[in-house]
Every structure is written in structure tokens, then in C-alpha cells.
Amino acid sequence: MDKRITKAQPDSQDNASFDLAIIGGRVIDPANGVDGVRSIGIKNGKIAAVSEGNLPASKTIDATGLVVSPGFLDIHSHTDGLQHAGVCNVRMGVTTVVTGNCGYTFAPEGLDVEAFFERLDQGYPVNTAFLVGASDIRKAVGADPYKPIPDQDIPKMIKLAEKALQAGAMGMSFGIEYSPGTTQKELIAMGEFARTVGIICPVHIRASGGGLPFIKTSSIQAIDEILRVARKTKARFHISHIGGQIAMASRPYDAMTKKGLEMIEQAMDEGLDIQSDMHSYTAWGTWISAALLDLFLKPQPMPWIIQHGFFLNLGMVEVGTGPHQGKRLTQDLLRQIRKEDPKTIVVGHMFREDLLFQVLTKPWVMMCSDGDFDVHTGAPSHPRCSGAFPRVLQLVRERNLMPLEEALRKMTVMPAERFGLKTKGRLSVGADADITVFDPQKIADKATYQNPDIAPEGIEYVLIGGEAAVFEGELLSVNLGKPIRFN
Ligand SMILES: [Zn+2]
Structure with missing residues (x-):
């Protein structure tokens, strides 16, 4: 029998009040400020005891030398129920995802x-909550993504949103940059609806970068747009992957990062319920037909060419999935793949790491992966799909990005509270036994842009509902996750 798991002695079996105990590990539970060696007793899929003493259990995991954390939450996920995407998540210590972003x-x-x-319900690698997408709803009522929706269709959108919420969606996501026809009027109507039903609304804002004179929409204007809607409607907007909007790798962006962060902090000071999330990689990803790539096909004014042509250009974008994987985009290849397979994922190497780290260390920015997957195979397109959470813990160890407890807070209780997942993200008695045990000296993201499907190192155990999905670093089970219905 393996040394890390031992059956209880026969004479203690009568006293085995727990199904499983994790003993000897450094328990870090940012929700309760716990950081020390504790035993955790699990019964019926829930945490039943947290103790400084030993706990009698039928089975025991010896976590000596390891960190015992609440399972990580990936609240900005694009797994969308793809099987292998879920596998990538659980391998990196994620136990719950929020998808439909x-x-x-x-x-x-x-x-x-x-x-x-x-x-x-048939079994999935991780627990999954769902956001209904405003662009999908727009499409369902026949709107053109590039054009404003007729007024009389807005009530139809609200009806569809209501239906999705009744079926258990947790909230509604917006992708304004993907549906550039979205107007302030539409956002206000949907925001007012969201406020009345009390849901969270993650938003991919209208622009990433931009900002030189004469450039129509910059991320600063885009942040301003959503803050205006939030002020007016008091809806709970959540700015998705904020670093992706304001941490671009060219000259004017130092000022843009600073300004963007200041605007959001000022809104928070005013009392707006607004926060954000981000991953730690210097590349974004999206699907090739996304409207935001249109600008690389159109003739552009000189200021745009100065900014994008020299600093941000199509050569920075590589194909992430499918037969052209690894190729850098040209205008011709962009047009060709849009025809061949419009859901192909592309990856743009455009962020500056120091700006990204300014974003990540803000106390109101939580961690996410934002990873996209091949819609046909579930194959990951970007190392963040397989390593986003281990990479942050590696940055904590190697580059002192932030204290370990703070990094774990941003992966556990903070997203759980923000997204109303009351029994997730903490190790208190009564919470779901979703637990990630990792080796703080070893944990590392091993995925690369060339091969994003490599599992991280140092994730030793992942429990979902008290059952082992990862055991001694090996993937054991891929069907323990349950859908999380919000109704
Ligand atoms: Zn997005």
C-alpha cells in the first residue's frame, strides 16, 4: 500500500468518524485567516472538522510538506462543457469553473x-456554473453584431435572459468588443434588468488598447462606458481580464494601465460594486472570426498605423488550434482561416509583463485562466489553459509576485464571494470538500505556447466533493464535477 494513504487500524475503525482525513499539511484558508498545520476531516462530501489534533478516519492523506488550500475557482473560463477543457482545469487544481464568459x-x-x-449531470471533471451570454442572446433575436439592436427587440432579449436564469444560469456575461453594435441604451436596459434580478454581469469591454489621438475607441473610453452604465443602473458589473484591456506592450500603455486602474478604483470609492480578474501571461487568445481582429484587415488612419503597425501587429498573433497551429497570422491567412474554420483560436503576444503584474497585484483583481479551447477536440490553445493557477504560485515562489496567502485568496474565497458560491473557496466546517493540495517548492506551469497541453508540476491531490480527482499527482477521475444551478 502506498505510504501516503493508510487504512485505519481495526481497533480505531469504530471511532472513524470521518470518511477521509488530510493530515500534516500546512492549511492555508484565506477565508478564515488560517495558516498552519491542521487536520481536515471530510464526511459525506463536506468538510466536517478542522483541527490541530489528529482526526480518526477510514482513509488518510498525509500532506506533510504540502499546502492544503481550498480548490481553486476559475471564474473566467471558456471551458463551455468541453470534456478535455475540464481535464486541463482539474489537473491544475481548479475544482469549480464559471463558464459562458x-x-x-x-x-x-x-x-x-x-x-x-x-x-x-452525467459527470464532468470540474463543478461548473454558467453565465448566459448577451451576444448569444442578441444573435438569438436576430441582431447583427455590428449594428444596434432595434428598441422593440430589447424586451425579447430580456425574456431570453430570464429563461436562462430560470434554468439555472448564474448571471449574464457581455462581450461588447465582439458585438460592437451594442449601444449604451442596450447596456442600460440589460443592466437594469440585471439589477432587478440581482445577478452578476462580467463584461469584456468594448476595446483593448488604443488611445492615441484620433483613435476612435480606447480601453479608457471602454472602461468609462461600462462605469457610466454601472453608475446609472447599479448593476453588479465585473470587468473581465482587465490586464488584457490595458496592459498592451507599446509606448502609450504605461499611462493607460495607470489610468484604467485609477478609474476603477475611483468607481469603487464611490461605492460601485465592481471588481476584476486576470491571468499572468503576456498573450491573449480569442477565436479568429472575432470582430476585434477586423481592424487588421481594414485600411487604418496614420495614428493607428503608428501605434498598431509598429507596436501591435498581425505578426504578433499565432494560430492556437487546428491545422495551422503555430503559424503567425498574415492578412491572407486570417481571411483563409476565417473561411475554413471560423472558431479557430488565435493567440496574440501583446502584453507587457510589468504592466500585467501591476494589475495582478491589485487587491480587487482575482485570478482566472481565460483559456480558450479547440471547440472540436477540447484541446487547449494557450498555456494558461493548463497552467494559469500553478503559474501564479510559481511567480510567488520565484519572483515574489505577492504573498502566498494573497495569491490563494485571489483563487479561492475572493472569487467564491464575488460569484455567490457560498460553499466553495473555503475550508470551514460545512463547506464542500473541494480541496487542492500542492507542493509549494515544486509547483510550476509546464505548458508552453508550442504545447499547451502539458500538465503542471506540484499539484499532488485534488478533491471534489471529498473524492480524489487527482491523487499523488496523477489524474484519477474526470467525472466528479457537478453543474451548479442558480435557481
Ligand atoms: Zn473576453
């Missing part, structure tokens, strides 16, 4: 949330 889903069920959850 940026206004859309790639799940085949689309707006049929009931069918989506019924499929996941």
Missing part, C-alpha cells in the same frame, strides 16, 4: 441551459 458560449447547447446542465 465574454458574451458567448461554444457549448453545443447554446442558450438551452437546461440541456447543458443535464449533459454535465
Whole structure:
């Protein structure tokens, strides 16, 4: 029998009050300020005891030398129920994802949330909550993504949103940059609806970068737009992957990063309920037909060429999935792949690490992966899909990015509270036994842009509902996750 798991002695079996105990590990539970060696007793899928003493259990995991953390939450996920995407998540210590971000889903069920959850009821690698996408809703009522929606169609959008929420969606996501026809009026109407039903609304804002004179939309204007809507409607907007919007790698962006962060902090000071999330990689990813890539095909004014042509250009974008994987985009290849397979994922190497780190260390920015997957195979397109959370813990160890407890807070209780997941992200008695045990000396992201499907090192155990999905560093089970219905 393996040394890390031992059966209880026969004479103690009568006293085995727990199904499983994790003993000897350094328990870090940012929700309760716990940081020390504790035993955790698990019964019926819940945490039943946290103790400085030993706990009698039928099975024991010896976590000596390891950190015992609440399972990580990836609240900005694009797994969309793809099986292998879920595998990538659980391998990196994620136990719960919130998917359907940026206004859309790639799940085949689309707006049929009931069918989506019924499929996941059959077993999925991680627990999954779902956001209904405003761009998907727009499309369902016949709107052109590039054009404003007629007034009379807004109530139809609200009806579809209501239906998705009744079926258990947690909130509504917006992807304004993907549906540039979205108007302030539409956002206010949807925001007012969101406030009345009390849901969270993650938003991919209208622009990433920009900002020189004469450039129409910059991320500063885009942040201003959503803050205006938030002030007016008092809806709970959440700015998605903020570093992706304001940490671009060219000259004017130092000022943009600073300004963007200041604007959000000022809104928080005013009392707006607004926060954000981000990953730690210097590349973004999206699907090749996304409207934001249109600008690389159109003739542009001189200031745009100065800014984008010299600093941010198509050569920085590589193909992340499919037969052209690894190739750098040209205008011709962009047009060609848009025809061949419009859901191909591309990866743009455009962020500056120091600006990104300014974003990540803000106390109101939580961690996420934002990883996109091949919609046909579930294959990851970017190392963040397989290593986003281990990479942050590696940055904590190697580059002192932030204290370990703060990094774990941003992966556990902070996203859980923000997204209303009351039994997740903490190790208190009664919480779901979703637990990630890792080796703080070893934990490392091993995925690369060339091969984003490599599992990280140092994730030793992942429990979902008290059962082992990862055991002694090996993937053991891929069907322990449950759908999380919000109704
Ligand atoms: Zn997005």
C-alpha cells in the first residue's frame, strides 16, 4: 500500500468518524485567516472538522510538506462543457469553473441551459456554473453584431435572459468588443434588468488598447462606458481580464494601465460594486472570426498605423488550434482561416509583463485562466489553459509576485464571494470538500505556447466533493464535477 494513504487500524475503525482525513499539511484558508498545520476531516462530501489534533478516519492523506488550500475557482473560463477543457482545469487544481464568459458560449447547447446542465449531470471533471451570454442572446433575436439592436427587440432579449436564469444560469456575461453594435441604451436596459434580478454581469469591454489621438475607441473610453452604465443602473458589473484591456506592450500603455486602474478604483470609492480578474501571461487568445481582429484587415488612419503597425501587429498573433497551429497570422491567412474554420483560436503576444503584474497585484483583481479551447477536440490553445493557477504560485515562489496567502485568496474565497458560491473557496466546517493540495517548492506551469497541453508540476491531490480527482499527482477521475444551478 502506498505510504501516503493508510487504512485505519481495526481497533480505531469504530471511532472513524470521518470518511477521509488530510493530515500534516500546512492549511492555508484565506477565508478564515488560517495558516498552519491542521487536520481536515471530510464526511459525506463536506468538510466536517478542522483541527490541530489528529482526526480518526477510514482513509488518510498525509500532506506533510504540502499546502492544503481550498480548490481553486476559475471564474473566467471558456471551458463551455468541453470534456478535455475540464481535464486541463482539474489537473491544475481548479475544482469549480464559471463558464459562458465574454458574451458567448461554444457549448453545443447554446442558450438551452437546461440541456447543458443535464449533459454535465452525467459527470464532468470540474463543478461548473454558467453565465448566459448577451451576444448569444442578441444573435438569438436576430441582431447583427455590428449594428444596434432595434428598441422593440430589447424586451425579447430580456425574456431570453430570464429563461436562462430560470434554468439555472448564474448571471449574464457581455462581450461588447465582439458585438460592437451594442449601444449604451442596450447596456442600460440589460443592466437594469440585471439589477432587478440581482445577478452578476462580467463584461469584456468594448476595446483593448488604443488611445492615441484620433483613435476612435480606447480601453479608457471602454472602461468609462461600462462605469457610466454601472453608475446609472447599479448593476453588479465585473470587468473581465482587465490586464488584457490595458496592459498592451507599446509606448502609450504605461499611462493607460495607470489610468484604467485609477478609474476603477475611483468607481469603487464611490461605492460601485465592481471588481476584476486576470491571468499572468503576456498573450491573449480569442477565436479568429472575432470582430476585434477586423481592424487588421481594414485600411487604418496614420495614428493607428503608428501605434498598431509598429507596436501591435498581425505578426504578433499565432494560430492556437487546428491545422495551422503555430503559424503567425498574415492578412491572407486570417481571411483563409476565417473561411475554413471560423472558431479557430488565435493567440496574440501583446502584453507587457510589468504592466500585467501591476494589475495582478491589485487587491480587487482575482485570478482566472481565460483559456480558450479547440471547440472540436477540447484541446487547449494557450498555456494558461493548463497552467494559469500553478503559474501564479510559481511567480510567488520565484519572483515574489505577492504573498502566498494573497495569491490563494485571489483563487479561492475572493472569487467564491464575488460569484455567490457560498460553499466553495473555503475550508470551514460545512463547506464542500473541494480541496487542492500542492507542493509549494515544486509547483510550476509546464505548458508552453508550442504545447499547451502539458500538465503542471506540484499539484499532488485534488478533491471534489471529498473524492480524489487527482491523487499523488496523477489524474484519477474526470467525472466528479457537478453543474451548479442558480435557481
Ligand atoms: Zn473576453
